[in-house]
Amino acid sequence: ATRVVAVANQKGGVGKTTTVINLAACLAEQGQRMLVIDLDPQCNATSGLGLSPEEGLSLYRALLGEQTARNLIRPTVAEGVDIVPAELDLAGAEVDVARMDGYLHRFALALAPLRAAADYDVVLVDCPPSLGILTMNALAAADAALIPIQCEYYALEGLSVITRLVTRLREGGANPRLEIEGILMTMFDGRTNLSAQVEAEVRKHFGDKTFATVIPRNVRLSEAPSHGRPVNQYARDSSGAFAYRLLAAEFIQRTRRR
Amino acid sequence: ATRVVAVANQKGGVGKTTTVINLAACLAEQGQRMLVIDLDPQCNATSGLGLSPEEGLSLYRALLGEQTARNLIRPTVAEGVDIVPAELDLAGAEVDVARMDGYLHRFALALAPLRAAADYDVVLVDCPPSLGILTMNALAAADAALIPIQCEYYALEGLSVITRLVTRLREGGANPRLEIEGILMTMFDGRTNLSAQVEAEVRKHFGDKTFATVIPRNVRLSEAPSHGRPVNQYARDSSGAFAYRLLAAEFIQRTRRR
Numbered sequence A, B: 001a002t003r004v005v006a007v008a009n010q011k012g013g014v015g016k017t018t019t020v021i022n023l024a025a026c027l028a029e030q031g032q033r034m035l036v037i038d039l040d041p042q043c044n045a046t047s048g049l050g051l052s053p054e055e056g057l058s059l060y061r062a063l064l065g066e067q068t069a070r071n072l073i074r075p076t077v078a079e080g081v082d083i084v085p086a087e088l089d090l091a092g093a094e095v096d097v098a099r100m101d102g103y104l105h106r107f108a109l110a111l112a113p114l115r116a117a118a119d120y121d122v123v124l125v126d127c128p129p130s131l132g133i134l135t136m137n138a139l140a141a142a143d144a145a146l147i148p149i150q151c152e153y154y155a156l157e158g159l160s161v162i163t164r165l166v167t168r169l170r171e172g173g174a175n176p177r178l179e180i181e182g183i184l185m186t187m188f189d190g191r192t193n194l195s196a197q198v199e200a201e202v203r204k205h206f207g208d209k210t211f212a213t214v215i216p217r218n219v220r221l222s223e224a225p226s227h228g229r230p231v232n233q234y235a236r237d238s239s240g241a242f243a244y245r246l247l248a249a250e251f252i253q254r255t256r257r258r
């Protein structure tokens, strides 16, 4: 069956897009059939995978019921990774979708045929840095939330907001199957105490909900998007590429154990 | 007169909050009477200046017309810097305010008495990482937008979105006085080519709209918020503190020249 994972955190700049692109590429390298859905009007996952945003080519129309998600799928530069791109107008979806009946479940509705066809093993959804209608729709439709967090103070402060929301959506009935896929520590800088302190704090509170893999700060990860390629293509032997390959292996192992 | 500056960028994690807190503290150090307004439901500027968010204590009620902004002002740990804190419920304001007449100008309305009283030389508004109702209200009420940008590819990609919006708000009549205070480059890492490339690109396109001061990546800036103090108190002699003092001096000089 297809596993749908929303990569979400309302804190900005924590590595959501970097994780979606590079985890997708490394999971594909390890044989998983991958689909990325870019739900952020910034279109970063779209450009990071080598596409240019196009008007009318995003989930926006599928959320309104005017288009099927399947017709919006495009190949990317990464072998084995397809994408539903984003467009700037996606920002307008927040207002349009909010006015619809069952506004929280428009994404789940658009996703249903893709789940039934089971063409993909894993779908990764890149969410914008907010808990607005788009992110809420992704969480209401997903099997799990993967929560990246920078090893910084503000990111730590905001972590309980998103983890409590996941619990509320599950226990309130909006999405009874929603669980935490894992909390992923990103931009870990071994030279600072702050990173080590944040890591220790997160493992203390969240235990095995935290991925064992930690993504180090690595300039190759921030250079790759300007070349429109994932890091396992742009810099195969970088610490960033190794870390996301390790994460992909751990992700598969955790899915198998469920 | 009081100058109101919205610190905004829809890209997440570019240093909006870090700039609001440390520029406010350094401007106060140089004699300016400062007010910070935290408009982000993440409450980062509130905690970074030593306060805990409290229910009912945010601009939310003033946007609905139920409370005056003046009654919401509190002192902070930084000498000469007051704040209107944020609260988690501010996220709900997006929906409530959207339903009101003149929804784009609720902030300007709440600000009018503060402008008239002229108790402050500068008001800095910390915006959330989106172009939703809260950020639009801040831009509609402000004299200028200060736009922080990390020296990274995605931040560069999104810069034209916010600069075009400023032009549209001014020329479309929503805020005829709105200009760009300046584009501020943050988290500059001298060891990487990427930082230098992004800086060169920004100066090429935006010329003297770009602050001469560049904020370096400095771990003291990311440690300071966990102590609830601005960097000029937490680590007076750090490169981060010097950079924000330099920025404050440049800010005053640019305001004088207008």
Ligand SMILES: Nc1ncnc2c1ncn2[C@@H]1O[C@H](COP(=O)(O)OP(=O)(O)OP(=O)(O)O)[C@@H](O)[C@H]1O
Pocket (backbone or CB within 6 Å): A011, A012, A013, A014, A015, A016, A017, A018, A019, A040, A044, A127, A128, A129, A186, A187, A188, A215, A216, A217, A218, A219, A221, A222, A223, A225, A240, B010, B011, B012, B013, B129, B152, B153, B154, B155
């Ligand atoms: N491990 C890393 N090492 C170095 N740079 C990184 C790393 N992860 C992400 N970056 C860079 O940090 C910035 C923020 O990352 P990214 O854009 O993926 O975060 P995000 O959470 O998707 O941001 P937003 O909240 O705006 O959607 C980007 O410029 C990215 O290239």
Ligand SMILES: Nc1ncnc2c1ncn2[C@@H]1O[C@H](COP(=O)(O)OP(=O)(O)OP(=O)(O)O)[C@@H](O)[C@H]1O
Pocket (backbone or CB within 6 Å): A010, A011, A012, A013, A129, A152, A153, A154, A155, B011, B012, B013, B014, B015, B016, B017, B018, B019, B040, B044, B127, B128, B129, B186, B187, B188, B215, B216, B217, B218, B219, B221, B222, B223, B225, B240
């Ligand atoms: N110059 C710097 N050097 C090192 N760390 C920095 C610097 N500026 C900001 N930071 C850290 O980077 C992270 C992002 O900065 P900050 O939270 O100020 O950005 P933001 O734009 O306000 O984010 P958001 O979009 O979530 O509101 C924070 O953890 C902050 O402490």
Ligand SMILES: [Mg+2]
Pocket (backbone or CB within 6 Å): A016, A017, A018, A040, A044, A126, A127, A128
């Ligand atoms: Mg992103």
Ligand SMILES: [Mg+2]
Pocket (backbone or CB within 6 Å): B016, B017, B018, B040, B044, B126, B127, B128
């Ligand atoms: Mg902020």
